[in-house]
Amino acid sequence: MKSIVHRINLQTRHETEMIDITPQVLSLVAGSGVQNGTVFVLSLHTTTGITVNEGLPDLEKDITEMIQRLVPDGQSYHHARFLHSDGQMAVNAPSHLRGALLGFQVFFPIEAGAVVRGARQTVYFVELDGPQYRTFVVQIIGE
């Protein structure tokens, strides 16, 4: 049984942004030599999300608008204070809460060397407090 971990870095460009990472995930699985197993995709951050949806620009807008509607700016949040462990103001509660709604990881089976996913399923890295330099992990487990 193999376990291969890849760390992928990316520079996001906007405060809220959905970035299609499907090609990278498929490519890493194809290059891993794993025929049967599982691929996990997870973000290393608490103000981002990983999600799956149909890869259409209008749906990307709908999803970003939905999470902004569900967790609006301008509300009174507890997380709005100086964070001594960072040396900066922690005023991004909406970003954290939007991340909590979206979740931070997805997985797919690998069968006969290919990722098992629906034809319309696109894997997104979702920036929720950008622009920032970010990292997500792709772990491939199998044989």
Place this chain on the structure above:
Amino acid sequence: MIDFHTHPVMIKELQESDPELARRIRDVFGFFFPAQPLEGFLLEMDEAGIEQAVLLPVDCTTAHGGAVVSNEQVARLVEKNSRFIGFASVDPLQPDAPRQLEIAVRQWGLRGLKLDPALQRFYPNDVERAHPVYQVCAELSLPVVMHCGMSWAPLGQAKYAQPLMLEEVIQAFPGVNFILAHFAYPWIHEATMLAIKYPNVYLDTAILYSGTPGDAMQKVLGEQVGLHVVERSLWNKIVFGSNYPRIDMRRCVRGIRSLGLKPSTLQCIQYENARQLLGNGR
């Protein structure tokens, strides 16, 4: 829009090229999260709608053994991107501070002075040590961003940063424009008094103590000072400053815009007053 108060500290390329600077940024200035590529600074400006940012170093050689970003490093950043406006910092406790300021302006092209008495540990009304530096500012027409009030730097001491100590300096150097940072929180009324009375005193909006930028600006400008005072007496005396990366620029911009100021006042705070201070409005 111009951000008059940023610190070029959490820049990965800068820290990797100067490990001792990285140590001072952590231990002296108090930043503990990972540095980001320089590109991230510019993207943050884009996302916030900020066209230009004033870069502020702090030379605390006497108190803490070096500068939190040197004048040369600021100048190199300005060379890389014209959206940056570089200010110098010199340590008034060093005997060659006036000469160093001249070099920073004449050789490196820096356009103003940043002093942080809380971190540099000098009294801003020290005639022997600080006045010669102000004299150079008068001769070279340099605006001075003066840290006032609470310092979030772990080694900063607010006793050096009380705004009333500046009144005699303001009177002695009427030709030097002083920007009192952070609205001098918690000495807001003292700083406001100076800005209302003296033509050469300004305030910046980098008010960080608790809550979101919108909360803090509403409390200070909206309630403690009063928007009617801002509109009548301070519309031309306040510049927008975020204090990035102590906080993101995006939320600071939203904060100042949430106050309900007149569009003409907002335009002055976001842009026009800074332009005047930088000498482009004459």
